[in-house]
Amino acid sequence: xxxxxRAQLSETIYAQVGLSRNESADLLExxxxxxxxxxxxGESVKISGFGTFSVRQKGRRVGRxxxxxxxxxxxxxxxxxxxxxxxxxxxxNGMVPDDAGDGGDEE
Amino acid sequence: xxxxxxxAELSSANPHLTSxxxxxxxxxxxxxxxxxxxxxxxVELRGFGAFTVKRxxxxxxxxxxxxxxxxxxxxxxxxxxxxxxxxERVNKGRxxxxxxGA
Numbered sequence: 113x114x115x116x117x118r119a120q121l122s123e124t125i126y127a128q129v130g131l132s133r134n135e136s137a138d139l140l141e142x143x144x145x146x147x148x149x150x151x152x153x154g155e156s157v158k159i160s161g162f163g164t165f166s167v168r169q170k171g172r173r174v175g176r177x178x179x180x181x182x183x184x185x186x187x188x189x190x191x192x193x194x195x196x197x198x199x200x201x202x203x204x205n206g207m208v209p210d211d212a213g214d215g216g217d218e219e
Numbered sequence: 220x221x222x223x224x225x226x227a228e229l230s231s232a233n234p235h236l237t238s239x240x241x242x243x244x245x246x247x248x249x250x251x252x253x254x255x256x257x258x259x260x261x262v263e264l265r266g267f268g269a270f271t272v273k274r275x276x277x278x279x280x281x282x283x284x285x286x287x288x289x290x291x292x293x294x295x296x297x298x299x300x301x302x303x304x305x306x307e308r309v310n311k312g313r314x315x316x317x318x319x320g321a
Contacts, residue, residue, distance in 0.1 A: 116255040116262040124251045129243050131236075139233070139244050144267045146228055150220040152308040157220045162249045163297070167309055190310045192268075194299035203257040204272050204295045 151192060163196040256297055266304040273298045 118140060125136035147157050147165065156166040167190050175186040202208065226245055230238040252262050252270055262270040273296045280291040301309070 114255075114258075114260045116251070116260055118264055121248055121251055121262075121264075125244055125247050128247045129240060131240075131244075136244075139229070139241075140248060142229055142232065143225070143245060143248055144264060146225055147220070148267065148305055148308055151305065152311060155220050157225070159222045159225075159249055162222075162253065163299075165299070192301040192306065192309050194297075196297040196299075200253055200256070200297050203253050204297050206257065 154190070159197075161197055161199045163194055163200055165192060165194050167191070168193050259295075264302070266302050268299055268301040268305055271298050271300070272296070 118137070122133065122137040122140045125131065125140060126133050129136065131139065150157050151165060151167055154167050156164055158164045170186075170189050170191055172188050173186050175184050176182065177184055222245060226238060226241050229245070230236065230241045233241065236244075255262050256270055256272050259272055261272070275294050275296055277293040278291050280289050281287065282289055
C-alpha cells in the first residue's frame with residue numbers, strides 16, 4: 113500500500129500553490145508546528161471539513177503487565193484524540209458528502 | 220484553534236504570502252490527506268502522526284432506545300495515531316515512568 117509522506121504533501125503544495133519546493137516544505141512544517149504547539153498547550157485544533165484534534169486528560173489507574181500479570185500503576189497523563197468530521201468519514205467510504213458543512217463535531 | 224486561526228497565525232508569520240496563499244496551502248494539505256485516505260492509502264508524518272483507514276466489519280447493532288436489532292453495514296473509519304514526538308509534547312511535564320511496557 114502506498115504511503116503519503118511529507119515529500120508528497122510538499123510536492124502537492126509546490127504544484128498547486130506555486131511556491132518553491134523549499135518554501136512548500138517549510139510551510140508544511142509550519143502548519144504541523146502550529147498545530148502541535150496548540151495541542152501542547154492543551155488546546156483543541158478544529159479543522160472544518162477534516163476533523164478535530166483534542167487533548168484528553170486520563171486519570172490514574174492500575175494496569176497490568178499482560179506478560180507477568182503484575183500490577184503496575186498508570187499515572188495520570190494527557191493523550192491526543194482525533195475525531196474525523198462527517199465529511200472525511202464520507203470520503204473514506206467513497207461517498208461525496210452532500211453538505212460540506214462545518215465538520216469537526218457531529219452526532 | 221480553528222482552521223481560520225491557524226491560517227491567521229501562519230499569515231502573520233509569513234508576511235510575504237497573501238492570506239489567500241496560506242489558505243490554499245492549508246486547504247491543499249488537508250485535501251491531499253483526505254484524497255490519500257479515500258484511496259485507502261496511509262499518510263505518515265514522522266514526529267506528528269499517521270493517518271490510516273480502519274475497516275469495520277458489518278455487525279448487528281441495536282437501537283439503544285427500543286432494543287431493536289439493526290444491521291450495521293461494513294464501513295471504513297479514518298484513524299489518527301499521534302507520533303512519538305507529538306505524544307510526548309502533549310504529555311509534557313508529566314512523569315512517564317511507572318508505565319507498563321507499551
